[in-house]
Amino acid sequence: MDAQEERNVPTAMDRKRMVSQEAAYWYIRCSDERSMSRYDRKLLLAWLKKSPEHVAEILRMFQLDGQCARQRLRDVVNGLCESNVVEVDFGGGASQYDYQPSRTVSDKVPRKAAESKFKPLWKVAAAIGTFSVAGLLGHAVLDRPNGVIETVASEWQHKSLEDGSSIHLDARTQLKVEFTDGQRIVYLNHGQAAFDVAKDSRRPFIVRTPLVDVVAVGTRFSVDIGLDAGVTTVVEEGVVKVIKHGETDSSAVMLARDEQLYIAPPSVVEVPRISAPNKIHVDAKAELEWTTGWVHFDEGATVREMVKQFNRRHEVQVNIVDPVVAEKKVRYARMKIDSVENFRDAMDNQEGVAVSEDREHKTLRLRSE
Structure with a gap:
């Protein structure tokens, strides 16, 4: 190798700088996940699988920006025989007399032992060479018992479902996912969640709350069970139908883009009324900005x-x-x-x-x- 060729060979420092620049690019792209096409996600996956250094560097980017305060890097390889899925989570008011802690969702945030602070990063890095990253491709595994997903204080989650839909969970939220051949049901027990629903005319997507059902086919909307137990629905895209439990479609209210409907709990009104005049116009994108x-x-x-x-x-x-x-x-x-x-x-x-x-x-x- 002559002197000119030797000068053209990238040094270890050059390679590290290049990896950092590429990681910074993908970090910026990941910060607005909704703008990433499936092709982009495949490119990102290919880049991650190329080297454990790529995985470590992009995770370092998230840590430096505070995005991984409660990241969960679960090694789900153990116990999976034929699956090629490993989940990576990158993800991690009311005045004092308004907030009432949930009886079912703890405010205690579980933390791992100090000795495992860096070890999980390299577990994932090693696994990525063989397995795909489910969260990045939109096929996350719901690994909690019976499809239950919950967040505690200062925790937010994004989950991709088997049908291509996705859920953004706000803090202090609990829901349960049940999909069958005939319908897709999410039981929202408390808290707030936003839904990006994949179209499937054969199986309606139902968000079931203690007061009402919110039914969609393919749309983006949020449902919030407030501190007063009332239910607020906001539609950013598409159309949803809000119907009180036990009533027929004739009493349902249809909500379109940038419309909001609030249903008061029985403790506030004797019977929670669902009627079109209760609808108001809102900036839905701003209302759902918490998902970003x-x-x-x-x-x-x-x-x-x-x-x-x-x-x-x-x-x-x-x-x-x-x-x-x-x-x-x-x-x-x-x-x-x-x-x-x-x-x-x-x-x-x-x-x-x-x-x-x-x-x-x-x-x-x-x-x-």
Whole structure:
């Protein structure tokens, strides 16, 4: 090899720099998963399978950005005989008197032992050479008993279902998936979830809540069981049908794009009425922005509303000490749903609001300045 050829051979540092640049590219693409085509996902899978270094580097990107606070890298190879699926999760208010902890979903977030801090990364890296990454191709395995999926405080999940549909789970949410040859049912027990439904005219997609059923064929919408147990449905794409349990289709309300319907719980009204006049027009894309990791507040929203959105999702809770603060209007704000620091910064920039922290009790207190 002559001197010129030797100079053209990439060094170890050059290769590392190239891997970092490629990982940064794919990280940016993964940050907006909905914009990735299936072909893009196959390209990403091929890149990941090319080298364990690729896996380690892209996971490092997610860790550096705080996206892997609660990543779960499950080694599901053991116990699978013929399957070629291994799951990779990249994923990881109400004022103080509004939030009521769930009886069925713990606020305790399980953590792995310190000795396994780095080991799982290389387990996945080794497995990727042989097995496909189900989460990236849209075929995640529901590995909890009986199809139950749940999130705790400060945890969000994205799940791909066997029919090509996908579910975004907000914090403190529990649901159960049951698919048969005749229908697709998701039992939403509490919390909030958004659904991207794959079209299948033979099998309607039903989100069943304690109050109503929300029926779709192929669409994007969200269903939220609020702290008052009322049910709010928002449609971003397509059409859904909302029908009270035990009633016929004639009493159902159809919701189209950018429409929202709220159904009050029986404790608020004697009989929860479902009627077209209860529909309102909303910016559905903004309402479902939480699925991307953010929530926004238009000018005129109150501090109480920001606290409500924060408290429903976090183990750290915000107490509004001064009632005057609760009704203060906020400027336009965009809040990262997994960041306590981001919320605190927003409050620090709010005129007339002072923030103090009680780390022992995991509490932030808001009072007049």
